[in-house]
Amino acid sequence: MAQSAAHSGPGGGDAAPAGPDPRRWKALGVCLVAGFMTLLDVSIVNVALPSIREGLDTPASDLQWVVSGYALAFGLFLIPSGRLGDARGRRAVFMTGLALFTLASAACGAAQSSTWLVVARLVQGVSGGLISPQISALIQQMFSGRERGRAFGMFGTVVGISTAVGPLLGGLLIQVAGSAEGWRWVFYVNLPLGVVCFLLARRLLPDTPSAGRVRPRDLDPVGVLLLGAGVLTLLLPFVQAQQWTGDGKWLLIALAAALLAAFVGWEARCTGSRTHPVLDLALFRVRSYWLGCLLILLYFAGFTSIFFVTTLYLQSGLGYSALQAGLSITPFALGSGATAFVGGRFVGRFGRPLVVAGLVMVALGLAGAAYAVHLVPGGGAGWAMAAPLLIAGLGGGLVIAPNQTLTLAEVPVDRAGSAGGTLQTGQRVGSAIGIAAVGAVFFAQVGPDGWATAYDHGLIVSVAFVLAALIVAAADVAAGRRRGRRTEKKSTDPSRSRA
Template structure:
């Protein structure tokens, strides 16, 4: 069961990043505009972020097994449609459908783990989940480079979508056999979806994510800032409505008791910080390698293989380390990430490719990100009660996605703004600015735990 749900988790996350490497080829073959190719990349992420919490609650209402299979079927069908798309408009629409399928499927992964594993088995399962969650980002870069460079049967970019089809079909067959049947709903349990809360939340996330995704290309016009400000207002309205609904005995999208789980708020901050650093690092380094240094999609993708491999290794083994180390792993992981980010910027500062010196620091980046992320996620979810699994899953999955979007927008803007002249050296200078900002963000993530412990 764990292998089936984590395979789908990995496939969906892979799809977030695999298109980044294929984007130049898609733009050329479909004659897409700059805005069009941005929506091809971003349509998935926007639909995914907007519907994640809704997907979690639907799983709680209709059954986690059922919603997992429905989401996987939609994702697989949309992947086939993306691979066969004849134009930019079709591809954008099918990418949004892909994101919706992921939003229905992904929250069920954590919920199924929470409800079917206990004790040490749950800790191990959550560790595997955490390892899959962040290695999917780097693996997407690698897989995208391999598939685009291979140009299978002259199909160009299409295999980055079509590869999901046989995997999705196999997981559908296996999932139908191995996933536990959904338990019947207890008498008196709410069976309705909080539609006003859903609309408020969708407006909040949309107003936040759309300008983050499109703002850089449009040079941050007034509407982007108004949209960001509007997201704060809708967030306040959503919080007030949900609290009032809970007091009246209703069923809000996020149960207030979930927000009161010890450590859940701190974990959310840490997860957002590490995902922002991870996404910003991958995005800006990819721009430098492919745009400034002229590396092929394959070479740029393979550059991230050490980061992905070490992240997975550390994410799966940190629980076996001495017990006395456990409380320090997350702060030390953030500090190691900060050092690694500065080291990457320093190695590439002369405008070269970094040579052999680049790979040890990429390994250090993978280790730091794993230590900052995996124990934080596992610790937050280890104490969540099974009845709160859906809400906690939706909340942390949404935080993860928003962290990635914020990282790409913030560090991408810093990178583009830091380029003052053409050439690899100017790009390296901009990358160094990003490295300093990435390090500062990582240090802030480390400080969250230290301040809490001192209190």
């Protein structure tokens, strides 16, 4: 059994370790590889979509579920899984999630129908949601002081790298294995990594000293069910837009609104009771927090859908190979990775205006990519899109990490875990909504010689989400400046000074 890196504090929580675990950096390596796998599967699948479509005769709606279903399942299980790890032991939940993720990856690779693949992807998303919260919790448990900052920095780097190499690695695997069956290796690549990680996790990861029994109400199953049903009902009319004819399907949006309203009512009822809510509504009294959550939900809806429609356009519309499509998208990911460090370093100096500048660059870059398709039609479009996508990526690096810092800045320390989990859930739900909405518009426009038009319309929706995030960020900047002027006026008012 692995040596514990922490002991239980007086209140039953994890206290600082009595002495550093000599295996903590090796344990961190296990966590980082597992995190790399789960995040890689967000982007690596995009370049495999055309091959999946041909290999399994997959309808457009199922292609959308392959991507958005993973993101949705991932997001819905983040907060309950974090609580489960705290209660039952982070190593145990981590290993359970890792085993399930590896088995689900094998099921994805062996899929014989699109329905089989979608179900396996949903299970993969659930298992990714089990793993991810344990990583940040284990870092907090195993490290303290400057070491903890270094460990979180390494985890942030892995997040950036997994996004950057996903399309490229997927393209390489399909190039080597062939377009007919190569998509299966996009999932099979997880098998050796998963097995090795599982064996090392059992040996190296520490126990959770405060682990004990977990009650169902600690996981808020009713809240999870209401939120999942609400978001799923919201996605259905968009994902199934081509399969469900008639306007009746749009009535589901009203049902989704009712389910989400019921979710908010249930969470409000749970606040202050013995049931721990999935969503801590008290956090949304903090202006910077709720604005930051809304901003990142809209941004993820815009930027994750870019990869979805771009790979489909390049491969199915222009005849690019998976590797060529992956190379064409790589500038966005590389640009984002290059500026992520800059954004994290300078957010304290510039604040929300830095996020505004990043969103402006993303919007301009995406608009430039749409223009490049018309400026250089045909096979040269991928090269023409590289520069605009690089600009969009450079802007993207100034959005995610700085927004997370600003969003959590005013959150009380005792609610930091719940606040961070809610923020990540918003990211994944935003991804699912964006892919559903953009995909619905894209596939509605596809026809004979209509790929460029479909791509234009898809990017317009992506840009609309980004612009909505920009409006939220600009509103936050304006409100902050008004509050600063009021504070300055109060401090310089002579009558108030005499009082």
